[in-house]
Amino acid sequence: MPELPEVETTVRGLRPPLEGRRLTRVETRRADLRRPFPPDLRQRMTGATIIGFGRRAKYGLLETDRGDVMIFHLGMSGRWRIDPGEIGAHDHLVLETDEGRVLALCDPRRFGSVDLVRKVDLAEFPAFKALGPEPLEPELNGGYLARALEGRTASIKAMLLDQRIVAGLGNIYVCEALHMTGIAPGMMAGRISRKRLDRLVDAIRNVLAAAIEAGGSTLRDYARPDGELGYFAKQWLVYGREGESCRCGGNVARRVDGGRSTFYCPKCQK
């Protein structure tokens, strides 16, 4: 899944088959994912033309010429399959365009979601109201982070995973960014110097940009929207590398925080 770079890559991949195309078929194959599909999804999307594409945090956005925005979240295992040929058991939403292109939202674990809101109400969408700044936008900077983390005693890792602080980071890229900056994941967030926060912001930007550049994730069941496996050489320095040697000469360790694996190097992350 899908952290920010994978969602970004997905949205970019949806553009060619969908941009300017009218939907001739909108079919839900079951009633719900994490939440029920909007009951009027089919009625509002069928016949509509897709005119806009976007992303907010880990949510992908498809805008129609009727003033609606379909908001999808890929959860842990979601991906779009383009022209899949056959509809599979986990293809829960199927779109077809006036050109005969087929797009299937496949999500085995069903932690994802699909919502439909009026574009003018987008900012009021509950999941968007409390989101922090986009990490690739200028609103995220050392000054913002210093203010947001001031006085916080929670770990920096927990804070970076909190979508209200920064929107779109997940377990992998938080581990990677902290490693790149040499900050221990358990460090109290409010005690990190401004200088290190500046460097952390740079690392976050760099790791996300590199992942988008690489075409998204390299995780085992992630597929690019065209259905090709987006499986390239892993470039993570710590994630999933427990026991391997760090380039500083130390060894990558793994521990569990809040039920989630944290990969880090105890030697170069202090």
Next chain:
DNA sequence: CCGACAACCTGACGGC
């Protein structure tokens, strides 16, 4: 405020 934990689901993998 904070950390821990469970719940929501299926699939992949390793060990035996």
Next chain:
DNA sequence: TGCCGTCAGGTTGTCG
């Protein structure tokens, strides 16, 4: 071959 335990990118809520 198969069975069983463990683990997985996220979000949301509860508990102490």
